[in-house]
Amino acid sequence: MMPKIKRRKSCSVAVGPVTMGGGNPVVIQSMTDTPTANIPATLRQTKSLITAGAEIVRWTINDEAAAEAAPAIIQKLRETGYHTPIIGDFHFNGHILLSRYPGLAKSLDKYRINPGNIGTGRRHDENFRTCIKIAADHNKPVRIGVNSGSLDKELFTALMARNAKRKKTKNSRDITGQAMIDSALKSASLAEKFGLSKNKIVLSVKMSELQDMVKVYQDIARQSSYALHLGLTEAGSDLEGIIASTASLAILLQQGIGDTIRVSLTPQNNRPRTEEVRVCRLILQALGLRYFVPKVVSCPGCGRTNSTDYQTLAGEVKTYVNKQMPLWKNSFPGVEKLTIAVMGCIVNGPGESRHADIGISLPGITEKRVAPVYLNGQQYKILKGPHIAKQFLELLSDYIADTYTPKPARQR
Helix, strand or coil: CCCCCCCCCCCCEEECCEEECCCCCCEEEEECCCCCCCHHHHHHHHHHHHHHCCCEEEEECCCHHHHHHHHHHHHHHHHCCCCCCEEEEECCCHHHHHHHCHHHHHHCCEEEECHHHCCCHHHHHHHHHHHHHHHHHCCCCEEEEEEHHHCCHHHHHHHHHHHHCCCCCCCHHHHHHHHHHHHHHHHHHHHHHCCCCHHHEEEEEEECCHHHHHHHHHHHHHHCCCEEEECECCCCCHHHHHHHHHHHHHHHHHCCCCCEECCCCCCCCCCCCCHHHHHHHHHHHHCCCCCCCCEEEECCCCCCECHHHHHHHHHHHHHHHHHHHHHHHHHCCCHHHCEEEEECCCCCHHHHHHHCCEEEECCECCCCCEEEEEECCEEEEEEECCCHHHHHHHHHHHHHHHHHCCCCCCCC
């Protein structure tokens, strides 16, 4: 069994029906990239993200058209059985839109405010106070989201000036990290002063450089107990974005830091928006923090393997598992923790198959055309002939039904 990660103690924050922090499972977030005013497109993409596993979805609320559309979309979601919390993402004019559109303030489950984009000087505090008071009046949580690309310029300038007077100066990257933490904690303190309770506040300090992002989250985690939203901002697209996000989030999550996560990937024409949700689920499952779907272990192949056989079967097993999972999830509680091994030769095949709950070791190029199947560490049956794949899927289905069907309560 995978050792359990010791989670950082943080405040519990309820966002609609979802609770993050306080030792609750790490929550997966995503964000639409449609204009929110485009009701059909935003509704469609929101539903697809929820279906893929997003537990909170964020929308851009940047103008009056978006502010008018958001409550209507939320109503349509609720009427069709989608109760996933919706976050309004505000920059520059959030205080105006939330004041002008009370229906928007009421319908959203949470607000996201960037303290670097809400005004300067006295106007900053006034605008921030307006947003916080509206949130408190409607009993809504707020994420105070600090980004390195839109950092409070006055705060950063003041820290740089103070740094210049030191005998031993810090570099600008360190000052940026300090400014981000100061901005987040100062804003959180102001939010509490303006009437928002600590269990309604989530902080984020997103950066685009992996090492800087990891350090700033480690520092703010030591200095506060607010719930933390993790993310590497501007991570990029395709493998570059996936790997950078995975590396940064995995480091922090392994240290017990983080209550909710998002993988921010640059959209690509041939990739669905839901890919960032899938990556989040895979990260959490790889770390043993959450489980969503049975794990298929398959070998990478080498000169000994008959690649067509084991690659084909591994693909068929994954397809079968993904297709059946909606049914299994309701009928076989615990099946998401199942491990299935599909191996390609005698070197690691039997060993990996024994370590899995159910596994099959296909023959390599020079081996006999037989495939032993292992259940719970013991050899169970040997398959052979042209229909090994079909036979194994039938054994898999039977194994799941026998192992995960809830047992009836014993009669007294």
